[in-house]
Amino acid sequence: MKVKIINRSKHDLPKYETKASAGVDLRANIEEPFTLQSLERTLIKTGLFLEIPEKYEAQVRPRSGLAIKHGITVLNSPGTIDADYRGEVGVILVNLSNEPFVIEDGDRIAQMVFSKVKQAEFILTEELTETDRGEGGFGSTGKK
Numbered sequence: 001m002k003v004k005i006i007n008r009s010k011h012d013l014p015k016y017e018t019k020a021s022a023g024v025d026l027r028a029n030i031e032e033p034f035t036l037q038s039l040e041r042t043l044i045k046t047g048l049f050l051e052i053p054e055k056y057e058a059q060v061r062p063r064s065g066l067a068i069k070h071g072i073t074v075l076n077s078p079g080t081i082d083a084d085y086r087g088e089v090g091v092i093l094v095n096l097s098n099e100p101f102v103i104e105d106g107d108r109i110a111q112m113v114f115s116k117v118k119q120a121e122f123i124l125t126e127e128l129t130e131t132d133r134g135e136g137g138f139g140s141t142g143k144k
C-alpha cells in the first residue's frame with residue numbers, strides 16, 4: 001500500500017523499525033520544548049501531510065514506553081486520519097502522571113498504524129434477529 005507524504009518537518013521521513021513493525025513512530029515538530037503539566041492535554045503537530053488511498057485509514061496510537069514510564073498517552077486513541085484529510089497530522093497527548101513532562105522537538109511521541117476500513121451500508125429496520133446474548137452487555141455474562 002502506497003501513501004503520498006509531504007514532509008514539512010525538520011525531521012526524517014517516518015521509518016518502520018523492522019519489516020514486521022505494525023506502527024511507525026511520529027515525531028514532534030515544534031519550535032521549542034513544551035511542558036505538558038499533570039492532567040493537561042495538548043495538540044502536537046508533526047509537520048507531516050498524507051494522502052492515504054481510499055478504503056484505508058491511519059490510526060494514531062500511544063507508545064507503550066511513554067505510557068508506562070511517564071503516563072503520557074494519546075487522549076483520543078486511536079486517533080483517526082481519514083483518507084480524504086489533507087491537513088497536518090496532529091497528536092493529542094495527555095499527561096496522566098503527577099509530574100510535568102517535557103516534549104522536545106523530534107521526540108517520538110506516538111505511532112501510526114495503517115488499516116483497511118469498510119463503510120457499512122445501513123439497512124433501516126424495526127427488529128433485529130434474536131440471539132442468546134440479546135441485549136446483555138457491559139459485564140452481563142459470568143454472573144453468579
Ligand SMILES: O=c1ccn([C@H]2C[C@H](O)[C@@H](COP(=O)(O)OP(=O)(O)OP(=O)(O)O)O2)c(=O)[nH]1
Nearest residue numbers: 060076079080081082083085088089090091092
Ligand atoms: O489524532 C488525530 C485525529 C484526527 N486528526 C485529523 C485527521 C482526521 O481526518 C481529522 C478529523 O478527525 P476526526 O474525524 O477524529 O475529528 P472530528 O472531531 O470528528 O472533527 P471533523 O468534524 O473535522 O471530522 O483530523 C489528526 O490529525 N490526528
